[in-house]
Amino acid sequence: MMHAIMPICGFRDPHCWPNSCNLNLYEDGGMSVGWHSDDESLFQGKLVDIRILSLSLGARRKFELRANWPEEAESTQPKSVMLSDGDMMTMEGMTQKHFQHRVPKEGHVDGPRINLTWRWTVRHTPRCPCRGRR
Ligand SMILES: O=C(O)CCC(=O)C(=O)O
Numbered sequence: 001m002m003h004a005i006m007p008i009c010g011f012r013d014p015h016c017w018p019n020s021c022n023l024n025l026y027e028d029g030g031m032s033v034g035w036h037s038d039d040e041s042l043f044q045g046k047l048v049d050i051r052i053l054s055l056s057l058g059a060r061r062k063f064e065l066r067a068n069w070p071e072e073a074e075s076t077q078p079k080s081v082m083l084s085d086g087d088m089m090t091m092e093g094m095t096q097k098h099f100q101h102r103v104p105k106e107g108h109v110d111g112p113r114i115n116l117t118w119r120w121t122v123r124h125t126p127r128c129p130c131r132g133r134r
């Protein structure tokens with residue numbers, strides 16, 4: 001799958017490809033993911049400019065983004081985008097520091113959706129077998 005997707009995203013050299021992938025299955029519109037930032041320390045997204053590449057497959061679902069600062073989040077509406085089968089979306093720069101995102105419940109959606117997010121793990125634990133590789 002990466003051989004098909006990464007060149008389209010501008011990553012021709014496999015050495016530059018993401019080294020981790022997270023897969024979420026939403027069986028229907030009753031399944032969701034709440035407000036969060038992808039701020040795990042292994043990706044360093046709160047500290048440095050990072051990229052997350054997201055592929056959506058299956059049912060069309062709403063993806064929302066809001067400010068990560070309580071005052072601003074209360075005074076502004078979340079931004080939303082509909083993600084359809086085959087759509088690629090990226091979160092770049094300091095998105096994980098300044099924004100939160102979610103996939104809300106949508107009762108009328110009855111089909112499954114799979115979301116893959118490719119990321120670059122940059123901070124490895126001492127026991128991680130990938131430590132020392134890029
Ligand atoms: O399903 C999506 O589009 C987003 C998933 C997500 O936010 C995550 O896996 O961290």
Ligand SMILES: [Fe+2]
Nearest residue numbers: 036037038101
């Ligand atoms: Fe996320």
